Amino acid sequence: MGPDRLVSIRDTVGMRLFSHLLLTQRRGLLRWRFIITAPMNAPDATARLCIACGLCCNGVLFRDVELQAADDVARLKALGLPVKHSSTTRQSHVPQPCVGLCPDNRCKMYSDRPARCREFECGLLKEVIANELDVEDALTTIRQTIRKADRVKALLWQLGNRDKHRPLGERFRRTCRIVESTELSEELGERFAELTLAVHDLNLLTHSRFYTCEESVEF
Numbered sequence: 001m002g003p004d005r006l007v008s009i010r011d012t013v014g015m016r017l018f019s020h021l022l023l024t025q026r027r028g029l030l031r032w033r034f035i036i037t038a039p040m041n042a043p044d045a046t047a048r049l050c051i052a053c054g055l056c057c058n059g060v061l062f063r064d065v066e067l068q069a070a071d072d073v074a075r076l077k078a079l080g081l082p083v084k085h086s087s088t089t090r091q092s093h094v095p096q097p098c099v100g101l102c103p104d105n106r107c108k109m110y111s112d113r114p115a116r117c118r119e120f121e122c123g124l125l126k127e128v129i130a131n132e133l134d135v136e137d138a139l140t141t142i143r144q145t146i147r148k149a150d151r152v153k154a155l156l157w158q159l160g161n162r163d164k165h166r167p168l169g170e171r172f173r174r175t176c177r178i179v180e181s182t183e184l185s186e187e188l189g190e191r192f193a194e195l196t197l198a199v200h201d202l203n204l205l206t207h208s209r210f211y212t213c214e215e216s217v218e219f
């Protein structure tokens with residue numbers, strides 16, 4: 001889940017290109033062919049997709065990261081993660097959008113990130129690693145999903161929900177509760193109808209391409 005991957009990207013992508021160049025050097029001519037045809041391994045796929053995405057850390061796919069017994073809570077807190085504890089579920093978690101996510105989609109505490117973050121691979125990433133999906137097609141889906149999530153955020157903003165520090169699903173539910181208890185103008189009524197359609201549209205895509213059966217679903 002969610003990338004830093006600076007060092008690993010540089011190492012893995014750099015090594016692949018270097019080996020490829022060696023293989024294409026024939027009869028004194030360098031044939032520059034930057035086409036990666038072999039199946040992508042997990043670090044390569046992560047490097048390409050996650051740096052362009054961040055959806056599993058930014059509150060679009062999940063509302064939090066559940067901490068596991070293996071996690072060093074004191075260390076995570078010292079690194080700046082706001083660890084919360086639920087007395088009802090007796091479960092500790094880190095809320096999303098995660099403060100560890102950098103604007104360029106790298107993880108500030110990559111080497112110390114929680115166990116769930118280490119283990120998580122979305123459906124799209126799994127497909128690329130299994131060589132069932134071309135990386136460019138996966139990137140197109142990521143861009144499409146980000147656009148749909150941005151549309152939901154813009155409509156929430158227009159309807160007065162401007163709390164960018166809350167997960168998207170929670171913001172939508174709050175807005176629904178307010179709308180149900182308020183008489184809306186015709187214009188805001190139309191915005192709300194657009195919002196419900198935009199959320200539905202986003203859900204269709206995230207459920208079909210990102211969630212796997214192991215994860216709980218946010219919206």
Ligand code: SF4
Pocket residue numbers: 001002003049050051053054055056057120121122123124125210
């Ligand atoms: S949702 Fe998938 S592709 Fe996007 S950052 Fe998370 S693991 Fe990577």
Ligand code: SF4
Pocket residue numbers: 001002003056057065098099100101102106107108109110113114117
């Ligand atoms: S610690 Fe935060 S930013 Fe880093 S991988 Fe986990 S959820 Fe993403």
